[in-house]
Amino acid sequence: MWALFMIKNAKKQRPVNLDLTTMRFPVTAIASILHRVSGVITFVAVGILLWLLGQSLSSPEGFLVASAIMGSFFVKFIMWGILTALAYHVVVGIRHIMMDTGLLEETLIAGKRSAMISFVITVVLSLLAGVLVW
Ligand code: HEM
Numbered sequence: 001m002w003a004l005f006m007i008k009n010a011k012k013q014r015p016v017n018l019d020l021t022t023m024r025f026p027v028t029a030i031a032s033i034l035h036r037v038s039g040v041i042t043f044v045a046v047g048i049l050l051w052l053l054g055q056s057l058s059s060p061e062g063f064l065v066a067s068a069i070m071g072s073f074f075v076k077f078i079m080w081g082i083l084t085a086l087a088y089h090v091v092v093g094i095r096h097i098m099m100d101t102g103l104l105e106e107t108l109i110a111g112k113r114s115a116m117i118s119f120v121i122t123v124v125l126s127l128l129a130g131v132l133v134w
Helices: 002-013 027-058 060-071 073-100 108-133
Strands: none
Touching: 027 060, 027 073, 027 108, 060 073, 073 108
16 A cells, blocks of 8 residues: 555656647747857868868869859758858857857846847848858
8 A cells, every 4th residue: 555655656756758849948049059050060061161162273174163063053052051050150159259258248138139139130141141142
């Protein structure tokens, strides 16, 4: 009987399995996660961009090959994604540096506002990147 009571009680005290799909992330958390994602994309992109630059500078034929590669819609789309990730990383990076140096307040309201402003600036830069690529 006592053992049965203990089992029932133990079950009650067990932590609830959190359903992540019902949780909403605050805008500051989304900004932070995307900063890490954009940093990793930028890291991978450095290799691709340096290879393309090397190809274009290798010879006149190499330049034509690089131009042909850049002619495809798929490659242009990837380039646009890379430039958008870089723009986001730099904008939110500057936001980080401003918070670290005390230029921006480290309060929840200032964090939310600067995250929203960073998103807007990134959208504008992303549109400009699209114009540059196409
Ligand atoms: C080749 C260029 C770059 C690459 C590959 C890169 C990559 C990364 C990566 C992987 C992280 C770690 C993110 C994390 O663990 O959450 C990071 C953090 C950071 N990056 Fe960059 N980054 C680059 C350029 C820049 C530039 C130009 C800025 C200037 C605004 C910048 C500002 C920052 C800051 C402030 C952090 C720290 C953020 C924090 O404290 O959570 N990065 N970067």
